[in-house]
Amino acid sequence: MADMQDSRRSAFQTMTGLLSLPRGARLGAGPTIAAFLLVVIVAASLLAPLYVPYDPLTMDAMARLSPASAEHWLGTDQYGRDTFSRVMYGGRVSLLIGVGASLVSVAIGLCIGLIAGFFRKLDGPIMRVMDSLMAIPAILLAIALVALNGPSLGSVIIAITIPEVPRVVRLVRSVVLSAREEPYVEAATALGSSMPKILIQHLMPNTLAPLIVQGTYICASAILIEAILSFLGAGVSTEIPTWGNIMAEGRNYFQIKPGLIFWPGLLLSLCILSINLLGDTARDLLDPRMKKREG
Amino acid sequence: MLSYILKRVLATVPVMIIVAVFVFLLLRLTPGDPAAILAGDAATPAQLERIRDRLGLNDPLHIQFFTWVFQMLKGDLGTSLISNTDVGGMIVSRLGPTINIALMTIVISVALAVPMGVIAAWRHRTWVDFAVMSFSVLGFSIPVFVIGYIFIQIFAIELRWFPVQGYTAPSAGLWDFFSQAILPSLTLATIYVALIARMTRASMLEVLGEDYIRTARAKGVRENVVLFRHALRNAAVPILTIIGTGFALLISGVVVTESVFNIPGIGRLTVDAILARDYPVIQAMILLTAGIYVLVNLIIDVSYSFFDPRIRY
Numbered sequence: 001m002a003d004m005q006d007s008r009r010s011a012f013q014t015m016t017g018l019l020s021l022p023r024g025a026r027l028g029a030g031p032t033i034a035a036f037l038l039v040v041i042v043a044a045s046l047l048a049p050l051y052v053p054y055d056p057l058t059m060d061a062m063a064r065l066s067p068a069s070a071e072h073w074l075g076t077d078q079y080g081r082d083t084f085s086r087v088m089y090g091g092r093v094s095l096l097i098g099v100g101a102s103l104v105s106v107a108i109g110l111c112i113g114l115i116a117g118f119f120r121k122l123d124g125p126i127m128r129v130m131d132s133l134m135a136i137p138a139i140l141l142a143i144a145l146v147a148l149n150g151p152s153l154g155s156v157i158i159a160i161t162i163p164e165v166p167r168v169v170r171l172v173r174s175v176v177l178s179a180r181e182e183p184y185v186e187a188a189t190a191l192g193s194s195m196p197k198i199l200i201q202h203l204m205p206n207t208l209a210p211l212i213v214q215g216t217y218i219c220a221s222a223i224l225i226e227a228i229l230s231f232l233g234a235g236v237s238t239e240i241p242t243w244g245n246i247m248a249e250g251r252n253y254f255q256i257k258p259g260l261i262f263w264p265g266l267l268l269s270l271c272i273l274s275i276n277l278l279g280d281t282a283r284d285l286l287d288p289r290m291k292k293r294e295g
Numbered sequence: 296m297l298s299y300i301l302k303r304v305l306a307t308v309p310v311m312i313i314v315a316v317f318v319f320l321l322l323r324l325t326p327g328d329p330a331a332i333l334a335g336d337a338a339t340p341a342q343l344e345r346i347r348d349r350l351g352l353n354d355p356l357h358i359q360f361f362t363w364v365f366q367m368l369k370g371d372l373g374t375s376l377i378s379n380t381d382v383g384g385m386i387v388s389r390l391g392p393t394i395n396i397a398l399m400t401i402v403i404s405v406a407l408a409v410p411m412g413v414i415a416a417w418r419h420r421t422w423v424d425f426a427v428m429s430f431s432v433l434g435f436s437i438p439v440f441v442i443g444y445i446f447i448q449i450f451a452i453e454l455r456w457f458p459v460q461g462y463t464a465p466s467a468g469l470w471d472f473f474s475q476a477i478l479p480s481l482t483l484a485t486i487y488v489a490l491i492a493r494m495t496r497a498s499m500l501e502v503l504g505e506d507y508i509r510t511a512r513a514k515g516v517r518e519n520v521v522l523f524r525h526a527l528r529n530a531a532v533p534i535l536t537i538i539g540t541g542f543a544l545l546i547s548g549v550v551v552t553e554s555v556f557n558i559p560g561i562g563r564l565t566v567d568a569i570l571a572r573d574y575p576v577i578q579a580m581i582l583l584t585a586g587i588y589v590l591v592n593l594i595i596d597v598s599y600s601f602f603d604p605r606i607r608y
Contacts, residue, residue, distance in 0.1 A: 128310060132314045135310060137550075140547070144581070232570075276436055
């Protein structure tokens with residue numbers, strides 16, 4: 001079963017390719033700083049319960065909208081809740097939404113894309129449905145889904161996922177379409193490999209590299225869309241602080257206390273910036289052809 | 296050429312039909328009862344039943360779907376559940392601000408982004424290139440509304456150059472229109488500039504390596520002619536494509552920007568309708584925006600051959 005070993009090896013090589021750099025290549029300063037920033041933000045968010053000075057939900061009527069001080073490092077919001085604690089806690093949920101949405105959309109998109117790419121008869125109908133989904137502006141579709149399903153964490157993740165799925169499907173399908181013509185797939189078919197086996201063992205490894213790149217971009221855009229949904233009034237309910245809904249609540253007090261928007265906005269932007277930069281780096285490493293085109 | 300256009304137009308029909316089915320099912324199969332919204336909290340079950348009958352909500356799903364589609368085809372977009380006015384009229388009255396802001400955004404974006412991308416590619420791997428690329432990565436990473444508030448803070452509150460919020464129609468005062476529309480357009484343009492500049496740079500880099508560029512330079516063609524006539528024209532197709540796909544970005548940007556700057560456009564109308572579950576308005580707006588998206592991309596597809604004569608259908 002030489003063909004099987006081959007595809008195993010290529011999957012293995014792709015995996016190690018992600019962890020180690022090609023010989024002679026050096027990571028520039030940008031990606032290194034991005035990786036460092038992201039690690040700091042993720043660690044600070046995950047460990048928030050250990051070090052933040054206040055409970056993010058405890059209100060204090062005596063300290064409403066207070067300015068930054070030794071007690072409240074970034075001041076407080078309109079209910080007297082500590083902004084620093086809320087922003088650090090908010091990162092946990094925003095990151096969860098980002099990672100959750102990217103995993104779910106990659107998983108769903110992978111399944112549909114493999115099917116569309118492999119079965120010629122299903123390709124047309126599936127792609128027409130995907131084209132239609134892509135024609136609906138993502139943000140409108142997402143607000144509608146949240147408004148109709150309720151402001152829970154799960155419903156926000158689903159609402160962000162659904163508009164992303166067609167993009168993943170297109171990507172997977174195009175990879176499968178070209179891989180399907182390779183001799184090793186023909187050989188596997190001739191040897192009588194079952195359909196699921198060909199799909200999973202021979203075709204799926206090809207999609208790994210582009211999916212990792214796409215997944216990082218989806219993660220970044222999911223964090224961004226969560227913020228926009230909250231801002232428009234269709235986000236996670238405010239008992240669970242997220243970067244998005246802290247900013248959304250801060251809207252009405254913007255002229256008095258711009259920090260309620262700027263601090264979570266800054267962390268969110270830095271986070272998305274580093275994820276995007278790492279995505280670009282991963283793409284350059286995994287796909288030298290793209291690197292040439294982008295310069 | 297004509298047969299290609301016809302084929303391309305026909306191909307949009309199934310897409311729009313699936314969008315219509317999808318929007319219809321989305322609103323029918325999720326919890327929430329339009330009749331209850333219309334009737335208010337104090338309605339008796341009998342009143343609710345009468346309203347359901349009147350709205351046709353008791354008919355089987357496929358009958359409801361076809362009634363709705365035929366109404367739409369006749370140009371009747373239905374009646375808002377909240378304001379009880381004609382949806383078509385509502386949309387038309389809110390269309391002006393959105394179109395004006397969107398047009399201004401596209402003009403600003405293309406005027407800024409294309410030269411930025413061209414220069415970045417021309418001065419590849421210099422600080423200019425680095426600055427353009429940094430700006431473009433940054434543009435993708437900051438939420439539209441945060442950019443809006445930063446602009447408000449700097450240009451409206453600190454410098455007092457422009458008003459904080461609001462909208463004046465150009466017919467009511469051209470100066471007022473510009474002073475109020477400039478911040479929202481710049482806000483919206485940020486992400487669009489990032490997108491177009493990035494694509495222009497990538498596309499130009501590829502073209503600038505071609506032999507005919509070297510030939511043009513060798514025979515002494517001026518550098519700006521080489522860049523903008525020889526290279527840019529050949530790099531135009533991917534740039535056009537990204538302007539088209541980026542159009543969806545523009546629509547979602549409009550929704551947010553109108554909220555930040557308190558502009559009475561269709562973006563705000565749609566969000567308000569969704570949050571209030573005003574079903575007829577939601578259906579009409581999602582179909583409309585999807586239709587515009589499909590149309591813009593159709594026009595762009597067809598215009599390829601104008602920019603690249605090698606493409607013939």
